[in-house]
Amino acid sequence: MSKLKEVFENKKAFIPFIVADDPDFDTTVESVVTLAENGADIVELGIPFSDPVADGPVIQDADLRAFKAGVNTDVVFDIVKKIRERTDVPLVFLTYLNIAFKYGYEEFCTKCQSLGVLGLVIPDLSLEEQGELKGIANSHDVDIIPLVAPTSGDRIEAIAESSTGFIYMVSSLGVTGVREDFSKQLSTTVDRIKKVTDVPVAIGFGIHSPEQAEELSGFSDGIIIGSAVVKMIDEGKPTLQNDLANFAQGIKQAITVKA
Amino acid sequence: MMKEMQKETTDSTHYGEFGGQYIPETLMTELNNVAKAYDKYKDDPDFNKELHDLLNNYANRPSLLYYAEKMTKDLGGAKVYLKREDLNHTGAHKINNVIGQALLAKRMGKTRLIAETGAGQHGVATATIAALFGMECEVFMGKMDTERQKLNVYRMQLLGAKVHPVTSGSMVLKDAVNAALQEWTTRIDDTFYVMGSAVGPYPFPRMVHDFQSVISKEAKAQILEAEGKLPDAVVACVGGGSNAIGSFANFIDDKDVKLYGAEAAGKGVDTDQTAATVERGTTGVFHGMKSLFLQDKFGQIDKVYSISAGLDYPGVGPEHAQLAELKRAKYVGITDDEAVNAFEYIAKTEGIVAAIESCHALAYVMKLAPTMNKDQIIICTLSGRGDKDVASIAKYRGVDIDE
Numbered sequence A: 001m002s003k004l005k006e007v008f009e010n011k012k013a014f015i016p017f018i019v020a021d022d023p024d025f026d027t028t029v030e031s032v033v034t035l036a037e038n039g040a041d042i043v044e045l046g047i048p049f050s051d052p053v054a055d056g057p058v059i060q061d062a063d064l065r066a067f068k069a070g071v072n073t074d075v076v077f078d079i080v081k082k083i084r085e086r087t088d089v090p091l092v093f094l095t096y097l098n099i100a101f102k103y104g105y106e107e108f109c110t111k112c113q114s115l116g117v118l119g120l121v122i123p124d125l126s127l128e129e130q131g132e133l134k135g136i137a138n139s140h141d142v143d144i145i146p147l148v149a150p151t152s153g154d155r156i157e158a159i160a161e162s163s164t165g166f167i168y169m170v171s172s173l174g175v176t177g178v179r180e181d182f183s184k185q186l187s188t189t190v191d192r193i194k195k196v197t198d199v200p201v202a203i204g205f206g207i208h209s210p211e212q213a214e215e216l217s218g219f220s221d222g223i224i225i226g227s228a229v230v231k232m233i234d235e236g237k238p239t240l241q242n243d244l245a246n247f248a249q250g251i252k253q254a255i256t257v258k259a
Numbered sequence B: 001m002m003k004e005m006q007k008e009t010t011d012s013t014h015y016g017e018f019g020g021q022y023i024p025e026t027l028m029t030e031l032n033n034v035a036k037a038y039d040k041y042k043d044d045p046d047f048n049k050e051l052h053d054l055l056n057n058y059a060n061r062p063s064l065l066y067y068a069e070k071m072t073k074d075l076g077g078a079k080v081y082l083k084r085e086d087l088n089h090t091g092a093h094k095i096n097n098v099i100g101q102a103l104l105a106k107r108m109g110k111t112r113l114i115a116e117t118g119a120g121q122h123g124v125a126t127a128t129i130a131a132l133f134g135m136e137c138e139v140f141m142g143k144m145d146t147e148r149q150k151l152n153v154y155r156m157q158l159l160g161a162k163v164h165p166v167t168s169g170s171m172v173l174k175d176a177v178n179a180a181l182q183e184w185t186t187r188i189d190d191t192f193y194v195m196g197s198a199v200g201p202y203p204f205p206r207m208v209h210d211f212q213s214v215i216s217k218e219a220k221a222q223i224l225e226a227e228g229k230l231p232d233a234v235v236a237c238v239g240g241g242s243n244a245i246g247s248f249a250n251f252i253d254d255k256d257v258k259l260y261g262a263e264a265a266g267k268g269v270d271t272d273q274t275a276a277t278v279e280r281g282t283t284g285v286f287h288g289m290k291s292l293f294l295q296d297k298f299g300q301i302d303k304v305y306s307i308s309a310g311l312d313y314p315g316v317g318p319e320h321a322q323l324a325e326l327k328r329a330k331y332v333g334i335t336d337d338e339a340v341n342a343f344e345y346i347a348k349t350e351g352i353v354a355a356i357e358s359c360h361a362l363a364y365v366m367k368l369a370p371t372m373n374k375d376q377i378i379i380c381t382l383s384g385r386g387d388k389d390v391a392s393i394a395k396y397r398g399v400d401i402d403e
Helices: A003-007 A025-037 A057-068 A073-084 A097-103 A105-114 A131-139 A153-161 A182-196 A210-217 A227-235 A240-256 B025-041 B045-057 B069-075 B094-107 B121-133 B143-148 B150-158 B173-186 B204-212 B214-227 B242-251 B318-325 B336-350 B356-371 B387-396
Strands: A013-019 A043-046 A091-094 A117-121 A143-145 A167-170 A201-204 A222-225 B018-022 B065-067 B079-084 B112-117 B136-142 B162-166 B191-193 B233-238 B258-266 B282-286 B288-293 B329-335 B377-382
Touching: A003 A117, A013 A025, A013 A057, A013 A201, A013 A227, A013 A240, A025 A043, A025 A073, A025 A227, A025 A240, A043 A057, A043 A073, A057 A227, A073 A091, A097 A105, A097 B282, A105 A117, A105 A131, A131 A143, A153 A182, A153 B025, A167 A182, A182 A201, A182 A210, A210 A222, A210 A240, A222 A227, A222 A240, A227 A240, B018 B282, B018 B318, B025 B094, B025 B173, B045 B094, B065 B214, B069 B079, B069 B336, B069 B356, B079 B214, B094 B112, B094 B121, B094 B191, B094 B204, B094 B242, B112 B121, B112 B173, B121 B136, B121 B150, B136 B143, B136 B150, B136 B173, B143 B150, B143 B162, B150 B162, B150 B387, B162 B173, B173 B191, B204 B214, B204 B242, B204 B318, B214 B242, B214 B377, B233 B242, B233 B356, B242 B258, B242 B318, B242 B377, B258 B336, B258 B356, B288 B318, B318 B329, B329 B336, B329 B356, B336 B356, B336 B387, B356 B377, B356 B387
Parallel strands: A013 A043, A013 A222, A043 A091, A091 A117, A117 A143, A167 A201, A201 A222, B079 B377, B112 B136, B112 B191, B136 B162, B233 B258, B233 B377, B258 B329
Antiparallel strands: B018 B288, B065 B079, B282 B288
16 A cells, blocks of 8 residues: 555644755755654655746745755755655655656656655646656655646546545645635535545645644645745744744644544 | 556657647646647638638738749759748738637637737737737736837737736746746636647647648648749748748658758857757657757756747747657757848848748758759748847847837
């Protein structure tokens, strides 16, 4: 069984996201350790791409800070090596397909496997094209985490059926316009997914408070929080690690209560 | 299940290993809706009747195939024919594709068109058809391009479009595509993304190929009429590659017709200020397609450079990547200097002010024609007119003109 799927057993998972090397190597290592020690069940690490079309301005700015620090794929693997000296927290990468493609799928997945990177979230890898990577990734015990969007419609079942690890459900359309019936539509989609697979569903995009996390975890298996965490890193306060710890504990508590 | 997922590399959405649909899930349903609608209407008699009516009676088709006699004599080799897409309404080949895609948008019940633009020609064409169809129009254009193509920005505004200067990245065509894709993600219901070049995820490269192939369909009939035989070579400029694929399309199966794509080499193919994608690029995945891209060894997309805002793109359409791989077409780099020389040459020799993009193709013709025999024929596509470039060419030559 997928190690990622095991993470979700008997609990709701909290999955924070940060961009690797934002604003520098040491801060990323420190932040992942802090999040892991304060309730994060999986940490999602972004490998920056020059043209992140699926990301909003907060993540785009974080990518720019990482590029300024000299990030590239090898640096990210070095960051993970350093993280592994201090925590075994399950890690997944979020990146664009060209990063893995240029590295070579085989070599990329081999490194992921050796460093305990258990999954890949790749926004521009559609269900239609995932065959070229999925077989290689799976042979290295790396799951391809598919995204389900509010616009997925008839595609939901096909995506769910082919998924392993967990499913990343995008909570809102694009970057703006969180709708009133937001939760209702999301829970209907989760129901449809549950009919065809027992792979866990985590919801992400635009979640920033413990209240939202609690509400959404009521009908899903986990919560992904990106921008809110990245913003704290951007602010760069001396109390950053303390703030991250408090934030992570707050979210973890909110989604643990009734689990 | 895995078997179903693993696609054959060559199918309707791919060109060999190139092409495909590498796009966020948020857009996949809509992209497939566009593909389904295109499949439904592409052979529909009513759709085609309306398309041809607009091409002929609104866009001024068929465009001339003009025998450039003075240029031919001066170059002293092959006979040079110019396919005059610059004489189309709005002044470039872009209108051919926009009419097709906008008609499809209308059939799909869309009321708003969005587009990216480099030199502004595609933006102007989209704004034009939006005005004609009574549709809303928003155009995304790199901020740097809005500055070097001010005239086209105002033309778009005059036509009722809203122009968004894009300030991310290097502020050119690539960044305009990013912004247009993001805008599409946030508003799908009433919006159609009119892709301007033969790039992006399927079905865009296919649609652009089909709508632009009118260029070579006409050219083939015209050259047979004029000379009683096929040309020996076809030359067109390549950024994303829409006028080139349209110019090549009906000659691809005629193996004796050599196909040449002139890429923008900027300050030189071997410098870091270039946009010569086929010569310098490597395979990658970007803007929804697998194709050739200028990128670093980690897959970060390069900043590119050319004097031409329309060729200033780090990738190329997937069908061109395949034609290059199969060696069916040859892609050659033309520098800024060579293109500007051609700009001045065609103006003085033939009395035609051609777009700086098209002058990349002309510059190659100036090299190629003298190496060929007098009974051989070259067709060169003049993809657009050069009024928009006059100010920047003057600047390039250090001439101060009051705008």
